């Protein structure tokens with residue numbers, strides 16, 4: 284039920300020269316599922332721990348429901364945190380673990396039982412209620428940790444990489460459970476920290492992509508905020524473009540030939556390419572970088588009229604439902620990755636052409652800032 288707002292939030296750990304969080308401005312609306320994602324060490328957990336009150340805020344304001352909360356005690360913030368490490372009490376049963384937080388607050392016994400039962404039902408923990416944590420699997424322990432948060436009926440849930448100790452199948456299953464939980468508790472806001480972009484893309488209403496402060500120190504920690512599709516289709520910088528999407532976007536050096544406001548021409552390895560972006564603010568003749576997602580590339584035979592550039596397949600990875608073709612275009616160009624159908628007939632050593640639709644290309648200036656794409660895209 285809470286809105287959470289970070290206003291010019293900075294964090295400097297004692298003895299550290301650098302800011303770990305540099306001027307973060309983020310607003311999480313009531314009921315929103317907000318995911319903090321970014322490379323290891325960029326400060327995701329720090330930001331979450333400051334929200335929970337487990338870490339001091341060096342400067343700036345944290346607002347919970349519009350009220351400054353920097354100095355409010357953790358237990359009084361109306362938040363509940365779920366950690367990667369579960370942090371269950373080993374000597375307590377599942378039922379006792381879930382009830383403990385409410386007992387400490389002096390809640391009514393009948394009310395506690397009702398809330399614990401409701402959370403157990405929601406998470407299908409019924410048959411496990413009298414077991415100790417050591418008799419549970421990792422996924423079951425994490426469900427208990429989530430149950431312990433649910434019974435507190437927080438205004439906002441704070442999750443710090445809750446699935447990272449689980450194997451791939453259990454991760455996918457628990458991810459779905461968390462999405463359903465958010466649907467059921469549609470008034471509860473959630474802040475979810477992960478470095479897994481699949482979790483970020485599938486769970487988030489809003490993604491906050493953080494960067495390590497020193498890379499863009501003058502700009503602050505937040506690289507981009509937006510819906511998953513916004514970040515995928517309209518990354519504002521090379522950093523965002525390369526972080527979102529797997530395999531990651533291919534980046535190729537080129538020269539801007541015609542800087543238009545609707546579409547622009549670039550020259551890549553001697554071939555002209557049209558890109559549907561507004562590059563009118565850039566100088567013609569300047570160095571630029573083309574961004575091309577593996578899934579947006581068509582690999583064609585080298586003499587095909589649609590081929591933009593030619594290259595040789597240097598390696599193939601067959602994943603079953605798709606194949607990744609690594610195409611070496613020679614010169615100083617990086618080897619690019621193209622994602623094609625699993626049944627591709629191409630083999631290593633084939634001479635091929637690469638074709639890319641102008642509306643599928645991204646363009647960045649020399650410093651790595653994106654030109655606005657001029658086509659309508661899903662949001």
Ligand SMILES: Nc1ncnc2c1ncn2[C@@H]1O[C@H](COP(=O)(O)OP(=O)(O)OP(=O)(O)O)[C@@H](O)[C@H]1O
Pocket residue numbers: 296297299303321322323324325326327328329330478
């Ligand atoms: N108590 C501390 N004292 C000093 N520096 C710290 C402390 N806690 C974290 N840091 C540093 O702050 C930076 C951000 O740490 P944080 O744990 O927030 O990163 P993260 O984004 O959660 O990374 P990960 O994905 O690896 O969990 C790191 O460089 C880390 O070394």
Ligand SMILES: [Mg+2]
Pocket residue numbers: 327328329
């Ligand atoms: Mg962390």
